[in-house]
Amino acid sequence: MNRRQFLASSAAMGLLPRSAASASPTYRLRAEDVTGQILPLGDGATRMLGFNGSMPGPELRVRQGERVRVDVENGLDEGTAVHWHGIRLENSMDGVPALTQTIIEPGDTKTYSFVPPDAGTFWYHSHYISHEQVARGLMGPLIIEDDEPIDVDHDITAILSDWRMERDGTLIEEYTDRHSVAHAGLLGTFARAFFSRGEVKAGDRIRLRLINAATNRIFPVVVSGASGRIVALDGISLSEPRDFEQIMMAPAQRVDLILDVAADVKLDMMSRQGPYELGTIAASGKNGLRKATPIAALPAHAIPVPSNPDRHLTLHMMGGAMGGRHGGANIWAFNDISDLQSDPFAYFRKGETARITLVNDTSFPHGIHLHGHHFYEVGADGSIGDLRDTTLVNARENRDILCTFDNPGKWMLHCHMLSHAFGGMRTWVEVT
Ligand code: C2O
Ligand code: CU
Numbered sequence: 001m002n003r004r005q006f007l008a009s010s011a012a013m014g015l016l017p018r019s020a021a022s023a024s025p026t027y028r029l030r031a032e033d034v035t036g037q038i039l040p041l042g043d044g045a046t047r048m049l050g051f052n053g054s055m056p057g058p059e060l061r062v063r064q065g066e067r068v069r070v071d072v073e074n075g076l077d078e079g080t081a082v083h084w085h086g087i088r089l090e091n092s093m094d095g096v097p098a099l100t101q102t103i104i105e106p107g108d109t110k111t112y113s114f115v116p117p118d119a120g121t122f123w124y125h126s127h128y129i130s131h132e133q134v135a136r137g138l139m140g141p142l143i144i145e146d147d148e149p150i151d152v153d154h155d156i157t158a159i160l161s162d163w164r165m166e167r168d169g170t171l172i173e174e175y176t177d178r179h180s181v182a183h184a185g186l187l188g189t190f191a192r193a194f195f196s197r198g199e200v201k202a203g204d205r206i207r208l209r210l211i212n213a214a215t216n217r218i219f220p221v222v223v224s225g226a227s228g229r230i231v232a233l234d235g236i237s238l239s240e241p242r243d244f245e246q247i248m249m250a251p252a253q254r255v256d257l258i259l260d261v262a263a264d265v266k267l268d269m270m271s272r273q274g275p276y277e278l279g280t281i282a283a284s285g286k287n288g289l290r291k292a293t294p295i296a297a298l299p300a301h302a303i304p305v306p307s308n309p310d311r312h313l314t315l316h317m318m319g320g321a322m323g324g325r326h327g328g329a330n331i332w333a334f335n336d337i338s339d340l341q342s343d344p345f346a347y348f349r350k351g352e353t354a355r356i357t358l359v360n361d362t363s364f365p366h367g368i369h370l371h372g373h374h375f376y377e378v379g380a381d382g383s384i385g386d387l388r389d390t391t392l393v394n395a396r397e398n399r400d401i402l403c404t405f406d407n408p409g410k411w412m413l414h415c416h417m418l419s420h421a422f423g424g425m426r427t428w429v430e431v432t
Contacts, residue, residue, distance in 0.1 A: 025068055027060050028052075029082070031126070031138055032075035038192065044169030048137040049076065056159045056194055056213065057124070057140025064119040064144050070112045072104060079103035082112065083127035084142060085252055086235050086374075086389040089114035091409020094371055095127045098340060099410045099428060103128055118301060118374075119146040120235030121157070121209040121254040131418035132175040135163070135186065135215045141196070143209070144235070146299060152258060153204040153287060157196040158267065160221070160249070160278060161213045162188025176422070182321040182331050184364055185216025185419030193267050193279035200261050203287035207231075208257045208265070212249040215418040218365060218392065220270040221247040221255075225283065228259035229295045236374055236387045237298035246270060250367030250392035252416040258295045303374055305384050306353030306404045313346055314357045315368075317393070317415070317425065322363040330424030332362075332415070338424030345413060345427040348405035352431075357400050360393045366420060367392050370429075371411040375403035390416050405431045 034050035051057030062068040072082050081103050083095035093114045094100045104110045116122075122142040126133035141157045164172040164186060172189070180186040191214070200206055206226070212219050222245070229241035234254050247255050259265065264283050268275035318326035318333045328338030334345065348354065355378070358368055369390040377385035378400035393399045414426035 025062060027068070027070045028073065029057060029070055030073040030075045031080050034137065036137060038163055038165070039169045039190065044167075046163070046165060046169040046171060048171060049133065050137045051140055055137035057138070059141045059143060059157055059196055060124070061143045061145055062116055064116060064147060067113060067115045071109050072112060073109040074104040074106050077106055079105055079128055080126050080133060080138065081128045082124050084112070084114065084122065084124050086122045086254070087114060087116050087142070088118065088372055088374065088407055089116065091372060091407070091411070094409070094411070096371070096412055097128050099412060116144045118235055119144045119299065120232050120237065121211060121256050122235050123211050123213060123254070125213065131186070131215060131422040134213070134418055135175060136171065139213045141209070141211055148299065150207060150298065151205070152207045153290065154197055154200055154206045155209070156206055156281065157209045157211065158279070159194045159211050159213050160191070160219050162191035162217045164188050165190055178331070181419045181423040185417040187217055188214065191217065191269060191276065191278060195279060195281055197281070199282050199284060200265065201285045201287040202261055202263060202283045203290055204261045205290055206259050206261060206265075208259055210247070210249065210255045210257070212251055212253050214251050216251060218251070218367070219249045221249060221278070222268045222270055222275065223247075223257070223259065223265065224268070225263040225265040226259035226261045228257055230255055231258050231295065231298050232256035233386050234374065234388045234390060236301050236303070238386070239297060239300060241295045241297055248392065250365070250390055250416065251418070252367060252369055252390045253388070253392070256298075260292075301387065303387055304404070305376055306402045309353040309355040309402060311352065311354040312357070313354055314359060315345065315413075316359045317362050317366050319424065320362045320364055320420075323361070328424055332420050332423040332425035334425060334427050337427065340426060340428060344410070344430045346429050348429060348431045350408050350431055351404065351406050353402070353404045355400055355402050357398060358391070358393050359398050360395060363395050365392060365394045366425065367416040368413070369416040370403065370413050372407040372409060373403055373405065373411065375401040377401055405429070407431060
């Protein structure tokens with residue numbers, strides 16, 4: 001019996017005092033104007049949005065399988081809503097205006113409450129005019145803790161993002177600029193990583209949780225000063241830790257690394273102009289106590305492979321610059337349809353399995369995200385790949401995904417390049 005099952009069963013038998021059984025945390029997040037320090041200190045602060053005075057918002061930590069409650073207070077002068085990205089939660093808590101809730105009006109508070117089934121790295125972000133509100137800073141990390149602690153010296157979160165700014169740190173608010181919407185989306189002029197901890201020792205073993213919180217930028221990340229393996233993708237553990245050189249991260253994707261620190265741990269974004277430094281965790285001093293052991297897999301997940309899918313569907317990404325014709329009303333479309341319509345892309349009976357062929361008929365990459373579920377990527381050779389909640393499909397490429405639609409409700413399916421979602425590349429599915 002693990003700790004969670006023990007708590008559940010002993011609580012049910014009334015063996016524990018109430019305080020111990022109701023260990024679920026309550027958080028309060030207030031969306032508000034903040035002054036962020038994105039540029040190096042001295043180079044100007046940025047007036048933007050955040051939660052509880054900070055951008056990124058505070059790191060929320062919750063135990064796997066335990067109910068968390070988050071009171072979201074809207075201190076903005078416009079509506080908002082918060083989505084818990086990647087959590088397989090109950091539909092009414094998904095945070096999507098028009099599908100699962102009404103917006104939280106200025107001055108109002110909405111209580112979200114859910115039980116996260118998977119331990120891993122997730123994040124939360126605004127899902128209301130998200131191409132603007134996420135770009136302005138309404139996002140933060142959501143960590144679902146394992147039952148058993150992982151054997152590392154430090155557990156560090158790194159939020160990667162980019163911002164479109166003047167040299168003095170003022171945001172350039174071109175969120176609806178049609179040229180960027182029709183191309184790769186609004187990209188920042190400055191990128192960096194925010195670490196939850198800035199210092200380690202040489203010899204430490206760390207878990208580094210990378211979250212791409214950028215609205216449109218794909219980060220090709222290279223790590224130096226430490227070596228190790230990838231242990232989880234999009235919050236789901238890999239059965240075998242994996243070697244890496246360059247890590248490709250689409251918007252909203254997460255990658256968990258376990259690293260043995262040798263020197264300062266530096267993250268660089270690779271670009272045609274060469275490496276661009278996102279940030280560094282300084283190594284000072286030496287941890288002589290840790291013995292070299294192989295990096296073990298994280299505890300296994302229990303999401304079965306839908307090997308004989310009930311249905312086969314095709315989702316065509318269409319539109320954009322150099323994209324040819326499509327019948328959707330906006331710049332981007334799925335299957336000739338732009339934006340959320342009253343009919344979903346598909347209805348599924350609860351438990352139904354499907355293979356969906358994602359066809360990228362456009363000149364740009366797209367990171368396709370399904371709410372409320374994880375799905376398996378299928379390799380070009382038909383092999384079963386990784387479980388993800390967001391999959392990167394490059395220009396003029398196809399990818400099959402396999403999904404068990406076991407979570408009832410109305411779930412968005414959209415490009416997580418948020419400029420593209422704004423430009424029409426979004427639809428939904430309904431599971432009943
Ligand atoms: Cu991370 Cu529909 O969102
Ligand atoms: Cu896209």
